[in-house]
Amino acid sequence: MGLLGIVLGLGFLIWMSFRGWSVLVLTPLAALIVALSSGEPMLAHWTQTFMGAAGVFVAQFFPLFLAGAVFGKLMDDSGSVTEITRFMTEKLGIERAILAVVLAGALVTYGGVSLFVAFFVIVPMAQGLFRKADIPYRLMPAAIGLGTFTFTMSAMPxxxxxxxxxxxxxxxxxxxxxxxxxxxxxVVMFAFGMWWLLRAAAKARLAGEGYGRVDAADQTEKVAEIADSAMTRERAATSDAFDPHEIHTGCHSAQTPSIFIAVLPLLVVILVNFLMSxxxxxxxxxxxxxxxxWGGISLSSVSGVWSVIVALLSAIVVLIIGNHQRLGNLRESVAAGANASSLPILSVASLVGFGAVVAAMPVFSLITDWVLSIQGGPLVSLAISTxxxxALTGSASGGMTIALDALGASYLQLATEIGMDPALLHRVAVIGAGTLDSLPHNGAIVTLLTLCGSTHSKSYFDIVMSCIVGAIIALVVVIILGTMFGSF
Incomplete structure (x- = not known):
């Protein structure tokens, strides 16, 4: 009965979230279903197990959500993201429209700009490029996805x-x-994704298929409507650290900085992160x-988080200094960025709380034994579990945290016993979480398709090929190389 309760709880969570219900409401209800089915004390699991795990997640990662959202908002309001996309378009030209869109997305997200900030700036740029190049608009979501939520999210050091x-x-x-x-x-993700997109564009050209649609007259109004949609916000909250509702709040600069000033904060993030680590x-x-x-901890348990926090804060200072004239209302922009972090952190923490309740059920030991006994060693087992x-939660961060909360210590113990570098577990876990999270119900996918004016039936197959298949191939390559040569 306990195993059936876990399945019922997961099914309830997935079905209702797909219908647009808030994860903040669904996760405790799903946890109560799991506890009730196992004959466990429901209220105790809600206030102690669920909230305890959610609170730990918030305590560990809220500084990252907060700094990342503020940084993304300031990059947007200063016109820096717009300038970077303009520069990429100008330098690569219409004949390399797909490459320009992919690289623009990769540059800003690897530099620390939130996924949804990138979406709302890059989509209008991609529409203009694809229209001029007469590339089918149905390929836009896949091109933007390849640049923003594949290798720069899970693989790039x-x-x-x-x-x-x-x-x-x-x-x-x-x-x-x-x-x-x-x-x-x-390299594997980028190369496979570009190969697929260029192949699809070439086939469309031979078939006489062009851009294929007329954009709405007022794209700004359309984008604002999408950002404020309750459905968009709820689904997006578990996909990234930025609430789309805050995209059009704050004070947006009418002028853009030079490309050097625009890119400098991104370089600061990368450099300071490296130096700190x-x-x-x-x-x-x-x-x-x-x-x-201080909790009796070691540096290794916090050094990674500290490095990213200092990198983002340093980049925020550089960004403000370089754009003080363009940030017309700094207080409002910072407040909007801070507000944009609150819904995502609580949504993902709620998923983590649900996972903690599932892991606390007596029957979960059977699931643990099954997962750890999967043939192929800890890397294969970790990749499958994440x-x-x-995939079930529609969230790379939520799904990975649930897996590591429940099984992370076991994987680390197995790695220690066989002499495996934990860095290899880290990379496999992140790449594994960033593959099947992009199923149709994923908030980033739904938002991106809506922004591009496309649908699942028109664009999702190309997203699967360029963003999911490529990531799975890369994951297999990493597991094979890691098994043969270890971490490097």
């Missing part, structure tokens, strides 16, 4: 994405875990963390 930060406390790793394998995976923190005396006042949970 040092990416400040929340998904890359989640394994760090579990495995004691840094944002640059397994950098060589991460770069190889990035590899140079500064390893040389600091952090023995004070071992005292009970894939499944990310």
């Amino acid at each position: 040092g990416t400040p994405a929340v998904q890359n930060a989640i394994p760090m406390p579990f495995f004691g790793t840094t944002p640059f875990a397994a950098p060589g394998l991460g770069l190889i995976a990035s 590899m140079v500064i923190l390893p040389r600091m005396d952090t023995s004070f963390l071992e005292s009970s006042q 894939n499944i949970l990310s």
Whole structure:
């Protein structure tokens, strides 16, 4: 009966969230279903197990959500994201429209700009490029997705994405875990995705298929309507660290900075993140963390999060200094960014709370034994578990945290016993979470299709090929290389 309760709870959560109900309401209800079916005390699991796990997640990662959302909002309001997309368009030209869209998305998201901020700026740019190049608009979502939520989210070493930060406390790793394998995976995702998109565009050209639609006269009004949609907000909340509702609040600059000023904060994120992870923190005396006042922890459990926080805060300072004239109302922009982080952190934390209740059920030990006994070793088992949970929740961050909360210690113990570098577990977990999370009900997918004026029937197959299949191939390559040569 306990196993049936877990299935019922998951089914209830997936079905109702797909129908637009808030995750904040659904997750405790689903947890109560699981507890009731197992004969466990429901209220105790809600207030102690559910809220305890959700609170731990908020305590660990809210600084990242907050700093990331504020940084993304300031990059948007200063006109920096717009300038970067304009520059990429100008330099690569209409004949390389697909490449320009992919690289523009990759540059801003690898530099720390939130996924949905990138969407709302890049979509109008992509529409103009694809229309002039006469490339079918149905390929736009796949091109934008390839650049924004594949290799820059899960594979590129040092990416400040929340998904890359989640394994760090579990495995004691840094944002640059397994950098060589991460770069190889990035090349695989990028190359396969570009091959598919260019192939699809060439086939369309031979068939006489052009852009194929007339855009709405007032794109700004349409985008604002989508951003404020309750359905969009609820589905988007578990996909990224930015609430789309705040996209059009704040004070947007009518002028854009120079390309140097626009790109500089992104470079600061990457450079400071690297220095903090590899140079500064390893040389600091952090023995004070071992005292009970600080929880008796080691530097490895917080160093990765600290590195990303300092990198984002440094970039925010540089951004404000370089754009103080364009940020007409700094207080309003910062407030909008801060507000944009609240719904996503609570939504993902609620998923984590639900996962904690599931893991607390007596029957879960059977699931644990089955997962850990999967043939192929801990890497294959970890990849499968993160894939499944990310697919079920429609959230890479939520699914990965649930998996690591329940099984992270077991995977780390297995890795220690066989002499495996935890950095390899980190990279496999992140890439694994970033594959099947992009199923049709994923908030980022739904939002992107709506912004592009397309539908699942027209565009989703190309998203599958360029964003999911490519990521799965990269994951297989990393597992094979990691098994043969270890972490590098």
